[in-house]
Amino acid sequence: MSDPEERRLLTPEEYRAAQDSPEFLELKRRFRRFAFPMTVAFFTWYLLYVLLSTYASDFMSTRVFGNVNLGLLLGLAQFVTTFAITHLYVAHANRQTDPIADEMRGRLEAHEFARDGRATGTGGTEGASRA
Amino acid sequence: MHDITAAAATTETIGNPTINISIFGVFVAITLFITFRASSSNKSAADYYAAGRNISGTQNGLAIAGDYLSAASFLGIAGAIAVYGYDGFLYSIGFLVAWLVALLLVAELMRNTARYTMADVLAFRMRQRPVRMAAAISTLTVSLFYLLAQMAGAGGLVTLLLGVSGEAAQAVVVTIVGALMIFYVLVGGMRGTTYVQIIKASLLIIGAFVMTVWVLGKYGFNLSALLGGAAESSAAAATPRDVLAPGAQYGATGTSKLDFVSLGLALVLGTAGLPHVLMRFYTVPTAKDARRSVVWAIWLIGIFYLFSLVIGYGAGALVGADEILAAPGAVNAAAPLLAFELGGTVLLGIIAGVAFATILAVVAGLTITASASFAHDVYASVIKKGQVSGNGEVHVARITAVVIGAISIGLGILALQAGINIAFLVALAFAVAASANLPTIIYTLFWSRFTTQGALWSIYGGLIACVTLIIFSPVVSGAPVNEATGVSPSLIQPPVDFHWFPLNNPGLVSIPLSFFLGWLGTKLSKEEPDELKNAELEVRSLTGIGAEKAVAH
Numbered sequence: 001m002s003d004p005e006e007r008r009l010l011t012p013e014e015y016r017a018a019q020d021s022p023e024f025l026e027l028k029r030r031f032r033r034f035a036f037p038m039t040v041a042f043f044t045w046y047l048l049y050v051l052l053s054t055y056a057s058d059f060m061s062t063r064v065f066g067n068v069n070l071g072l073l074l075g076l077a078q079f080v081t082t083f084a085i086t087h088l089y090v091a092h093a094n095r096q097t098d099p100i101a102d103e104m105r106g107r108l109e110a111h112e113f114a115r116d117g118r119a120t121g122t123g124g125t126e127g128a129s130r131a
Numbered sequence: 132m133h134d135i136t137a138a139a140a141t142t143e144t145i146g147n148p149t150i151n152i153s154i155f156g157v158f159v160a161i162t163l164f165i166t167f168r169a170s171s172s173n174k175s176a177a178d179y180y181a182a183g184r185n186i187s188g189t190q191n192g193l194a195i196a197g198d199y200l201s202a203a204s205f206l207g208i209a210g211a212i213a214v215y216g217y218d219g220f221l222y223s224i225g226f227l228v229a230w231l232v233a234l235l236l237v238a239e240l241m242r243n244t245a246r247y248t249m250a251d252v253l254a255f256r257m258r259q260r261p262v263r264m265a266a267a268i269s270t271l272t273v274s275l276f277y278l279l280a281q282m283a284g285a286g287g288l289v290t291l292l293l294g295v296s297g298e299a300a301q302a303v304v305v306t307i308v309g310a311l312m313i314f315y316v317l318v319g320g321m322r323g324t325t326y327v328q329i330i331k332a333s334l335l336i337i338g339a340f341v342m343t344v345w346v347l348g349k350y351g352f353n354l355s356a357l358l359g360g361a362a363e364s365s366a367a368a369a370t371p372r373d374v375l376a377p378g379a380q381y382g383a384t385g386t387s388k389l390d391f392v393s394l395g396l397a398l399v400l401g402t403a404g405l406p407h408v409l410m411r412f413y414t415v416p417t418a419k420d421a422r423r424s425v426v427w428a429i430w431l432i433g434i435f436y437l438f439s440l441v442i443g444y445g446a447g448a449l450v451g452a453d454e455i456l457a458a459p460g461a462v463n464a465a466a467p468l469l470a471f472e473l474g475g476t477v478l479l480g481i482i483a484g485v486a487f488a489t490i491l492a493v494v495a496g497l498t499i500t501a502s503a504s505f506a507h508d509v510y511a512s513v514i515k516k517g518q519v520s521g522n523g524e525v526h527v528a529r530i531t532a533v534v535i536g537a538i539s540i541g542l543g544i545l546a547l548q549a550g551i552n553i554a555f556l557v558a559l560a561f562a563v564a565a566s567a568n569l570p571t572i573i574y575t576l577f578w579s580r581f582t583t584q585g586a587l588w589s590i591y592g593g594l595i596a597c598v599t600l601i602i603f604s605p606v607v608s609g610a611p612v613n614e615a616t617g618v619s620p621s622l623i624q625p626p627v628d629f630h631w632f633p634l635n636n637p638g639l640v641s642i643p644l645s646f647f648l649g650w651l652g653t654k655l656s657k658e659e660p661d662e663l664k665n666a667e668l669e670v671r672s673l674t675g676i677g678a679e680k681a682v683a684h
Contacts, residue, residue, distance in 0.1 A: 010677065012663040015439060018674075019666040027673055035235040043399070046228045049397035053221060053377040054388045061376035066355025071217055071377050078224045078435050085231055086429050093422065101674045108676040 010108060017113040018104065027100040034092045042085055049074055147476045151292045154484035158334075159311060162491075165326045169354035175682065180247040180503045181413040181523045182322040183682035190329060192427020195411050197328030199226075199402075199428065200335055200435055201277075201462075201493040201557060202284035205486060208436070209469075210462030212443025214452045216374025219443055222558075223436035225398025226245065230432065232403040232569075233502030240576050240672040242421040246534050246679050248500075249406045249568065250508040252589075253575055256664035258584040260513050265590040267508040269404040269567040272594060274501040275539070277407070278494060280556035282308070282543025287463050292483040299386045308487075309540035312494040312601045315531045316502070319627070321414060324495045329487075331492040333662040335345035336431060338485045339438040342466075345473045346445030357441065360448035368452040371484070390634045396560055399640030401561025404568030407500035418428050436631045441661045445469055462645055494539065502531035559601060566593035566641040576672060579665050580642065581653050593645030600637035605630050 018024055053060055053071055060071030107113065177183055186194065190517035198361045204226065211219025223524065245251035250266035285308045286301050293304065315323055352354040358375055365374045372379040381391035402408060411423045446469035458464035470482035506528035573587045574581040601607065610621040619625055634640075671677050 004433055010667075015667040016663060016668045018670045023671070024670065028669070031673060039232070039235055042228060042231050046224070046399055047395075049224070050221065050392055050613060053217070054391050056383070057377040057382055061373075066353075068355050068356035072220070072358075072375070075217075075220055075224055078228060079437065080676060082228055082231060082429065083433060084233060086426055088371070089235060090422065090426060097673075099418070104670075104674045105676045108674065 010111070011114065014111065014113045015107070018108060021104075021113065023100055023104060024085065027104065028099060030096045030100070034096070038085060042081065045081065046078065049078055070076070132487045140233040140525055141532070143616050147480070148293045150476055150480040151483045151599060154529045155487045156479045158330075158484050158488045159491075160486075162315070162327045162330060165330070166315050166323035169319045169323040169647075176247065176507075176522070176525050177322040177679070177682050178322065179528060180410075180499070180507070181236050182320070182325050184414060184416055184679060185681040186322075186414040188415055188423030190325070191411060191415050191420065191424035193332045193433065194325045194328040194414075195408065195424055195428040195429040196336070196435070197330075197332030197489075197492050198407060198411060199432060200332065201491065202281055202288070202486060202490045203490055204439070205335060205339070206284060206288070206466055207557070208439045209443040209446060210455065211380070212374075213361075213446035213450070213455055213465035213469075214365075214374075214442060214462050215372065216365065216378035216444070216447065217377045218379050220440055221377075221391075221395065222398065223439055225395050225427070225511050226402070227436055229399045229402035230425065230429045232400065233408070234422070234429065236423045236576070237403045237409070237572060238412050239418040241409055241572075241671045242415065243419050243670060243675045243678045245409075245413060247410070247413060247507050247570070248504050249409050250504065250512075253571055253586060254508075254512075254573070255668050256661050257575075257586050260516075262583060262590075263508040263512045265587055266568075266571075267504045267513075268436045269563070269590050270504040270508075271501055272598070273404075273406055273564045273568070274497045274504075274535075275542070276560035276563060277405075277557060278497050278501075278535075278539040279542050279546050280496050280560065281490050281497070282539055282555060283546035284463060285487070286543060287548065288486055288604065289462075289466070292467060292479070298544075305543040306540050308491060308494070309543065311491060312498055313533055313536035315491070315495045316498045316536075317529055321410075321499055324492070324499050325414060327488075328492045329494055331488040332431065333372055336438075336487055337433055338437055338482055338669035339442060341478075342411030342470060342473065342482070342586075343438040343441045346441050346469070347450070349445075349449070349473075353442075355449060357444055361444040362684050364448045370452070372452070374447055375538045386633050389639065390636050393634050393636035393639035396642060397558060397562035397565045397636055400565035400569050400638070400642060402564075404564035405502065405561070406564075406568070406586070407496045409501065410494075410500045413679070418675050418678065434682070439450060442466055442469060446472075449473070496540070498532050498535050501535050502528045505531045505535075559606070562601075562636060562638045562641065563594065563597045565638055566597040566645045567591075568593075570642070570645040570649050574653075575668075578653075579662075579669070580660055581649070582656040582658055582660050584656035584658070585649045585651075585653030589645045592648035592652075594642055596644050597637050597641040600632045600634075600641060603630050604635055604637065606631045608634050 041093055052074070060069065062070045062076070064070055190575060208219055208222050209465060211222060213219070241252055244255060248266070250263045251272060253266045254262040282305055288304055315327055319326070347357065350360060362373070362375050363374050381387045387613040412424070414426055415421050443465065446465040449472050450465065450468045455462060455465045455468060458468060467482055467486065506524050509516060510527045511524045567590050571586050571595060574585065574589065605621060607630065608621050608623045609630035610619045613621045
């Protein structure tokens with residue numbers, strides 16, 4: 001490619017070895033353990049809100065105080081949950097996934113995952129010398 | 132100077148065109164200067180497409196807000212709330228919650244694996260040329276829909292604020308907006324565009340904040356009193372509506388309710404598939420900065436939409452639905468009219484300048500995305516098969532930017548007569564993004580068995596279904612004639628009527644269809660997924676190894 005940025009190369013086998021490593025499986029598990037259920041949760045909550053607004057408009061028009069009705073409050077609650085999930089995600093990433101990702105990136109850069117498959121030794125060294 | 136209030140009462144123009152134009156002129160002068168400064172460090176493809184990847188997380192958060200808070204957000208949502216109340220509020224909730232999809236599933240993983248375009252990720256472990264071609268076609272379609280909305284917004288705004296009426300004069304203004312946008316993109320590249328978006332986002336949020344405090348101040352900082360004022364005003368309007376309860380816009384029939392659900396789905400799933408939003412993630416040095424920028428964007432966008440709620444109800448209460456709908460630009464005129472009501476000519480001039488800045492910054496972002504997609508995916512990968520020398524790709528991207536600019540000027544001039552709510556036009560762009568792009572992105576990142584055929588089926592299937600349903604919907608033909616205005620809201624007026632799809636918003640059908648086609652295409656495909664490329668994609672996306680680095684200058 002015509003890109004001027006010199007990229008250090010890892011062999012496909014190194015990626016394969018990294019993918020099968022226990023720490024990567026743990027990283028993947030931790031990432032998905034948060035992202036997937038949380039996606040289902042906020043999506044369901046949003047859909048519920050849209051459906052209530054559409055098909056239960058009398059319920060949503062219930063006055064709570066003054067001119068403020070339930071629909072408006074639940075709508076504002078969508079803002080609150082969005083901000084809260086954002087905050088929770090950042091905390092989760094900082095504590096649970098970033099440390100593993102950073103550590104693995106360091107080991108990948110040092111070609112530590114090439115050791116498992118000696119057949120790729122030449123590819124690994126070649127990559128290392130390019131780094 | 133002539134008597135402004137009298138002018139406002141008797142003609143269609145409000146405010147003082149000279150003040151409006153001068154404030155806009157100041158913004159243009161400042162941004163042009165900054166764009167020139169940015170052009171000196173605009174050499175490589177990474178500079179042109181991704182601002183050298185050294186925009187900070189905070190800066191990028193502001194730029195994302197600047198890119199995302201288009202004229203549709205500022206003018207369209209405030210207007211929809213002013214006239215229809217609650218139903219307009221739902222637009223903003225969909226636009227905001229959508230960012231969680233980007234934050235949790237897309238932003239960091241895309242930053243780690245792509246270089247310049249959405250297709251970089253979609254084609255990563257697939258056969259390059261067909262998938263890149265499909266992703267480029269879908270990118271261009273979404274960007275053109277979005278551009279159309281912005282240009283239509285520019286036209287309406289011009290009529291209202293600059294006292295320019297008559298089709299020829301409006302065409303001149305749209306041409307000026309288009310020419311400026313081409314200039315920003317050609318000279319400043321992504322870095323110049325980013326700075327324009329940052330300035331615009333700051334101005335927009337400050338402007339909205341001032342208006343919000345002003346409106347609330349009029350009601351003793353009591354939200355309930357403001358809502359009461361809006362309800363009272365709209366109950367006394369020519370067409371009385373209950374702006375506090377859901378359903379003023381979409382609650383009429385079973386079909387319109389379904390339309391609303393369909394809209395809600397497209398809004399929440401569209402954002403993370405918008406190519407110009409995805410491209411912003413490539414301008415930061417690392418995935419952590421991508422995360423930081425989304426967090427900033429969510430806060431800024433969320434707070435802005437809370438302001439719009441107040442501005443919208445404020446316009447409904449203080450200006451009134453009748454006056455808004457009678458103004459040129461109709462619902463899109465609510466925020467400028469409110470500014471005039473509150474602060475007279477000067478505040479109107481400032482808000483008008485901000486609205487122009489908004490349109491300019493968004494069209495620049497869209498143009499650079501569309502031109503990058505054509506140059507990087509179609510020209511360099513499909514036509515030249517990766518054999519492009521030197522800066523050939525960037526050269527092609529610049530030419531493409533000019534062509535796209537010219538096309539959008541043409542479409543914008545055509546769109547002037549349409550008079551559709553621009554938030555609605557943007558909603559259609561979201562529907563295409565949610566149908567063609569998002570399912571493919573999700574499968575690519577999280578389903579290891581996904582194949583080239585699956586990707587092609589979900590992109591083309593979602594895209595074709597979405598566009599076909601729009602063509603045969605009441606948006607294009609066959610919507611009943613509005614008795615007040617005597618015209619149909621459709622693009623093509625009666626007696627032409629070829630619509631058979633009842634909903635204006637296609638998302639309810641086209642999004643699930645695209646997910647289904649991606650699954651079916653994969654299940655029926657004869658080729659095995661490339662496991663080694665998949666391993667590389669997985670490891671790179673989660674660890675950030677091999678991710679593109681920032682360019683040192």
